[in-house]
Amino acid sequence: MVRQVEHALFPVALVLFAALGPFVLEPFDLVNLSAFSAMAIAALGLAFVWGTLGILNLGHSVFFGLGAYAYAIAVSNLGDSTLAVLIGIALAVAFSLVLGYFLFFSRLGDVYLGVITLCVTLIFYSFMMSTADPSFHIGPVPLGGFNGITAVPSLNMPGDPQVFLSTEATFSICLLSLAGAYVLLSLLRSSDAGRIMTAIRESELRSELLGYDIRFYKLVGFAVSAAIAGLGGALYTAVMGYVSPNVFDLPQASQFVLWVIAGGLGAFVGPVVASFGFQLLSSQLGANQVFNTELIFGATIILFVMLVPQGLQPMLLGLSSLKFPNRFGILRRKEKPA
């Protein structure tokens, strides 16, 4: 019961913020918070696939980046942002299905999954970096190499491409999408399929002996997380107005992983809060040019992994043993060699 209330409270808070934010915040903060929530949406996708299904995806940013690029290309070609967002999601899902087929049907272990997914994102990075030549274009949109795609149109009124949405409306849409993703993933996690996914995380062998096709569930979970990440990427590009190969680089990939570890593996609220917290922090640090972001990310990842492996949400709420059994175990599981 407590847990249901807790689950309901968070999206309600997000919706309230989406409604009230435009009245109290400056436009600059609204844009920033819109971008933060687009990233937080993608982080939720990783929190789901890693925390619930136990799939260690270090290259979650691939799907974020694909959504971002697909939006940028589609919106300029089609002129309508609603369809472009959907295309962003669809491309991320399509790629996740292809990649997931190879990964899960090969029955690769966690470590292999992590390595391969990270390599995939690095390859995308070097590919997009090599597209500076004007011959790389889709429709009228040049891919732009290092510079990426600039001047991407923002969100417009669904069905009416002439009317662009205001900063306030975009902010509300981003936060509502975050709330929506949260609700969707929470429902999925507590559904029958979600319970099976949790069972797969706890023991693949046992789940398989019970007759579940773990490869299928992993593929579905992977695709769901990709869809969420694609949505985040598309919204991010719409808010920022540009996309560059940096969406595929190491710091980007590490951000998502860091937020999920820091927020608490297996939790949803924690990663979202952590993503906002760390983004605020790094935008402050970045604005002051105090420290190099990679240095900070790296040190924070080491600190969390070594000292607070269960993450902030379970630690702060003291939930690690009560409500999320074996959460600690996901990260600190003793393993046989893969």
Add this chain to the structure above:
Amino acid sequence: MDSFVILCFAVVNSIALLALISLGLAVIFGMMRVINFAHGEFIMLGGYATVIANHAGVNLWLSMLVVAPIFVALIGAVTERLIVRRLYGHLITTMLATWGLSLFLIGAVTAIFGNTTMGVSAPLGNIPIGAYSIGAYQLFLIGITALLVVSSLLALHWTKYGLIARAAMQNSEMAATLGINCDRVYAATFIVGAAISGLAGALLAPISGVLPHMGAAYVARAFVTVISGGGALITGFLSAATILGPVEALLSYFATPVIGQASLLLLAVIILRLFPTGVSSLWTGGR
């Protein structure tokens, strides 16, 4: 004819390069089942050690072959003591922690030396082949890589240390009951692996230059090679390099280097689909 020789040279060179950048990782992964995500940064540090020592007046060969491996071995020793040792058996945690280390090292080097490429000029000049020429230094790289691989193989199979190391790797509990200090073996392995990575970075510095993010260029290929090689320590990654290297070289030659790298990854994913424990499972029986 000349272009054919050049192409063959490119293929051999590509295999050697893959072997060189993966050997350090293969030693650590093969022996300890630890994925060292900071591998690319160990390579990067080896490169920096070489360039800085050379700029400080140390002979180039000395800074490549002595200074860089020793420096990175020290970094490896510190890493082993502070991070890896505390997490033995926790595969994923080790991987995440070394990933953090990787970013930390990139950030630290950027903060100290700036985000610019530093370099030393490649020694040894060129060897003409018809209308083309190949760098003699590249030949040297191929030779030293072969030497490194063969001596690792010999060290593992013909020395007492190799026997102990293989025992600790195959069954650490059994080895421990026989009086082998497995922690010490692991520490030594990690340090040796780090030193080899540092040496690789040092050897690459004259041809690629060094910059803080250079690790990322090697790390994907090194991981993919080691993983698709599988359980057999040396033969596994060597055979993977032999399969992947030509594909990368040929596609880089006929298309672009990026397509070469992408096809290397694609091929590795296909290999893993066919042999989930790597190509070496063909002759080790899936260990």
